[in-house]
Amino acid sequence: GQQLNQSPQSMFIQEGEDVSMNCTSSSIFNTWLWYKQDPGEGPVLLIALYKAGELTSNGRLTAQFGITRKDSFLNISASIPSDVGIYFCAGHLTDSWGKLQFGAGTQVVVTP
Amino acid sequence: IAGITQAPTSQILAAGRRMTLRCTQDMRHNAMYWYRQDLGLGLRLIHYSNTAGTTGKGEVPDGYSVSRANTDDFPLTLASAVPSQTSVYFCASSDRGDNEQFFGPGTRLTVL
Numbered sequence: 001g002q003q004l005n006q007s008p009q010s011m012f013i014q015e016g017e018d019v020s021m022n023c024t025s026s027s028i029f030n031t032w033l034w035y036k037q038d039p040g041e042g043p044v045l046l047i048a049l050y051k052a053g054e055l056t057s058n059g060r061l062t063a064q065f066g067i068t069r070k071d072s073f074l075n076i077s078a079s080i081p082s083d084v085g086i087y088f089c090a091g092h093l094t095d096s097w098g099k100l101q102f103g104a105g106t107q108v109v110v111t112p
Numbered sequence: 113i114a115g116i117t118q119a120p121t122s123q124i125l126a127a128g129r130r131m132t133l134r135c136t137q138d139m140r141h142n143a144m145y146w147y148r149q150d151l152g153l154g155l156r157l158i159h160y161s162n163t164a165g166t167t168g169k170g171e172v173p174d175g176y177s178v179s180r181a182n183t184d185d186f187p188l189t190l191a192s193a194v195p196s197q198t199s200v201y202f203c204a205s206s207d208r209g210d211n212e213q214f215f216g217p218g219t220r221l222t223v224l
Contacts, residue, residue, distance in 0.1 A: 042215035
């Protein structure tokens with residue numbers, strides 16, 4: 001089952017606002033990945049994190065690998081309408097080579 | 113264009129019928145995976161393959177089988193479909209088992 005707690009479950013924001021979501025776990029992860037899924041499509045990788053404390057940006061997206069290796073967050077700055085979608089965190093546990101754990105997702109809705 | 117292709121895009125199937133979902137990647141990735149995505153349950157791993165010739169069971173393997181005869185192809189077979197297998201199925205691949213996974217566009221399967 002899911003070992004990642006992702007929050008919030010959904011967000012309704014206005015265009016131009018910043019968005020922040022996070023994932024936490026009681027287990028230690030070796031990697032943290034953030035994906036975005038548009039309706040009717042497969043998840044698309046946004047950011048991959050491999051080291052505790054790592055902070056990585058991809059355009060308006062910024063994600064961090066928590067120092068305890070049990071959490072990660074994703075920020076989206078200055079949201080635009082195409083940011084609408086479901087964002088998933090995922091990670092590899094220390095003893096589960098090849099098996100990603102997924103969060104339940106955060107649904108983002110951007111209003112003009 | 114490099115990536116993962118899945119076929120069919122969607123399928124309606126009578127219960128008890130046999131069905132094979134196809135997945136092909138052209139990135140020469142060693143590892144491949146099959147997930148199902150259900151509302152409220154997120155992405156759950158069905159089967160995986162770390163390299164050609166090997167396969168392993170994921171979180172929800174019952175009722176499904178896979179084979180990995182070569183690097184590029186990873187078909188998923190439902191020997192006798194049941195309504196609870198109605199879901200969206202995603203194939204994914206990664207270069208190694210501990211790094212980022214890339215997803216296909218999905219197959220929407222309905223079992224009646």
